Structure formats: C-alpha cells, structure tokens
Amino acid sequence: MTHVRLLALTLLALPAASAAPLDPVSGSWKGLLNGFAPLEASLTLKGNRVTGVTHFAKMDFPVTGSFNAQKNLVTYTFKWVDGKTATVNLKLGGNTLSGTYQVHTNSKENIMTLTRVSSTAASAPGKAGPYVMTGVVRDEKGKPLAGVEVFADHTAFYNMNALGKTDAQGRYRIALAHQPGTWNAGAYLRGEVGRQLFEVRLSPDDDTPFDGSKGAVRNFTYKASDAPGGKVYTSIAHSNVELDYDSLEFTFTPDGPNATGSTRPFTRKFVVGSGVQNVPLGRYRVSATQVLNGVRQQLLLSSRLQKEASTNVRAAFTHDSHYGETLELFLNNP
16 A cells, blocks of 8 residues: 655754653753853754754854753753864753853863753744744644654845754744844655655745744645646557547546545546646556547556556556656557
C-alpha cells in the first residue's frame, strides 16, 4: 500500500505540549556578562539536545549543546567573530542560569547569568513575542502536520533567514535575529507518495510582512489544490485501435493515499491536445471507457507498471526530465 511520509530538516522545533512540565530550558532568557554587558538567549530543548541563538554585542550566534538533567547543567558552544569556539557552562536553578563563558581553553573565564523571561513549552500555542514567529501547520480538515519546514526570511538583508520544524501537534516556534526590519514567512512540505519524493511550497494564511521586533503568528494550511500533480499520456497499443477521443474518460482509484491524502476514485475526461493533466501524484488502478457506435465500452489498458492488458491496470507516475511527472497508458480495444 502507498503511504505518505513527511520529510524535513530540523532547527528550533517547539517541544510537544506533553513535555512542557519537564522542560526547564526552552524559552527566552535575558542576563549579563561579567555583571554589566547585556545578552539574550533563545533556547530549545529536545531530548537532551539544546539549540538556539545567543544575542550579544548586537550580533546573533547560533548555539548547539546539551542538558545534563542529573547535574542541572546546560553546556553549549558557538563560533565567535574570530572563528574561535566559545564554550558556555551554566548551572540551572529554577528560572536562573549561571556559570562561565570562555572563548578558548587558555582564555579568561567570564561570568554569565541569565534569567528566563518566557517559557516556550509553557506558552500557549499561537502566541508570539518580540523576535519570535510561531504558528501551526494543518491540512484542510484541521489535522496537524508534523515535520514541515517553516522559515522566516528578512525582506532587506540577503540570505538572513531562520528555520523551524513543526512538532507532532503541527506547531513551530522560530527565534529571529535581532535586526531592524520586516520578515516574510513560508514553508516547505516534503513527502513521498507512490515511491516518489515531492516538495510543496506553502504560503501562510496571512502573507503580509511583519515587524521582527513585534513578532508574529503565521499559520499554514495545506490544501488539496497545493498537492503536486502530473500529466497522463496515452498511446495506442497498435495501429488498428479505434478511439473516440471526444468521449474518452479515465477513472483513477488510488492504491493508498495520493498526494492530496485521498483514497477516493475520481474520473477525468480526455482533452484533445492536452490529455489528462493535474492528476495528484500517487499509484493508481486505472480504467477507461469510450462511446463507440453509440455504445459505451470498456477499453483494455497496459502501463509501464503492468505490461499485461486489463480493464483495470496498475499505474504510477515516473519523472521525465523534459515533461516532469508523467503516467503513461497504452490503449486497446476490447
């Protein structure tokens, strides 16, 4: 049976709601370096892995590290402006992180203290804050979609973007760079159907640019009209085949969910000059009929997937470098 499997990259994913009481790290933090230099951090905990962004000296530094729950110790690293690796070791105490920051092993240790000002895990879905974009990705029936890559792209600065991935509830939360200006939102749903990979660009329900300093909620809906499709090409099995193209029509029965997620059969008429277009990607059982001499008759079909002619043939799309996604059928009279 065909199945749909979502694929995506991951950065700064919002933890599942059930994990909220156990997540002492995720959220926004503010504090001081050596008691006077202000700094901020947006951290996300997934398992024992910590990711996020540290904002210091008007610059943003992506961080990666880990959380030792037994020792209540957060450790992460990031690349400083000179390319050297900075290491941060912080002890967690309630809503406070305190410890040291060191650019390299031989340098002086600096004192860092942070206080959590908001909790990602505890915050209600759909609420944004300064330099945060958040929201939910669902299909038309309201089902949440996990593993969708969501991005925010700065409208003025080249190649300044932030990425996130939806969790099991379809939610995401992205920390934005602390830069003036506005941002656009977008998303990519990547999947596999009928043993074919596909990628669909999604637009937010509200596609207006937003001020990064205010943050924004941007939700997405994957519609059936967004589903990737292909074209059906037909050929006659031999020169004696008699066809009436004006009455020719095909019925497609999905062999498992197609790219729209549906398993319902549908019928499409053949259009002279263009064939059958925009059929959702998937694997199908296909039948065809035409009216010949006043009588509607069932045609015999074969395909690349099933060479033996039948009134109900198995068929699937293949990728053609020139024509894109194509499904080819060979027609014969009964």
